[in-house]
Amino acid sequence: MLHPEELRNNGVVKYVRETTEGRETVETAAPQSTASSRDRVARSILDHGPSSAADLAERLCLTQAAVRRHLDALTAAGLVTSREQKVYGHRGRGRPARVFLLTDSGRSTFYQAYDQLAADALGFLAEAAGGGEKGREALAAFARARLARDAERYAGSLGECPDTEAKAQALAGALTADGYAATVRSAPLGEQLCQHHCPVAHIAEQFPQFCEAETELFSQLLGTHVQRLATIAHGDGVCTTFVPRAAPPPHQETSTTDDETAASGRNPA
Template structure:
């Protein structure tokens, strides 16, 4: 399960992949046609990147580095500040301060730093490989990773239990989908084609790249859905496996059971 962004930051949407590795900042929402036509969005990325590379900067410093007018820099800074990417501060002065008001500089906020691509996926994968290796490798290593995946979900399970337990019996899957969407999974619930159950569809997976290497993450999530809904569930597709949507089949059950999703299907497409 994904945690909400620390500090209440708004989730960022990725820019095209050809830009993603250049450390560009990712903004909320869709760029307007005017922004796309004039390159406004690209220039704001350059302004934010310059602050990241050089530290808190004045309007004059940014204008000089980027070859822009100070008026243009101020306009972009206003937009970045409105998106909580940068914030104005007084310039720190070392030694004796001269006369006049201290110069104002613009610095990246915590949200602004988070807007740049990070190596979190690689860090997570490295950590899980270390867990597997330290546990002895092989089956023991896989079991250790699975135990971590279950513990990770258990630590965040309370909100999901509250949402599902408060729902009417025939709306529990829908309640789970709404709770998942709140945590960034863009989930929906719909009737399965055979009308014998429902499909829980997660259109986004924050850990997909890591789950490609460690399917235990998907398997633990599927087991959690089974326990939460009180019925056997079957994972039909996953983003980590290369599918467009993570899809879980949830049968209509008249009474709760203690069956869990099987390892043969959870996190992987059934053969």
């Protein structure tokens, strides 16, 4: 069975061979086609969110058969799971394709070991502030202060974007540069800003103030009320934020003078 650590430490293969002096263990380099490809499959799911075998094959320039072998190994190790693909709008014939997403164990292989240290520090901060509501307020203040250092840079990325879609696309680009692997897709009444990776998911799982502060920041940057639909911290495959489109300006009727009406050749009656 594949061990989670093998995603990052898979350059050596050990085998035992018989010699005239007895048995000996020999180490050789692992075939890169297997080790590195499996790591690339897991990384691609992390960066792009729930993906079908066909999506992964196209993205990584592998055959679907090879991708499925890697997915089977990752699933057996408890690093990947699957579900039916969500269909938006009209659903065609046949069963929906299955998509694969990382489990908590799979995501944990990409997180740094200092997650627990950060969680302990934040817990201490909450208790030092008095616990209870005061502790939660202290954590919220810290989360906002942490994001404030990025707010000006993100605002600069939005620049003079003319509409909601352009603003969401610019914000997604800025978030991607910071490791959030963000994309935008159109929805009937607005845009969905999707973050396929969250560097602080394990922390946000214990301290929701980080998700709340991020939602507030998005609302400020985009100039509209946004709604958080899903978060990786709560067990969803992707952090999804709905950004409503700005309503078109109301139609304004303009009055014309008799001279203007006559000049236009229209009948004032």
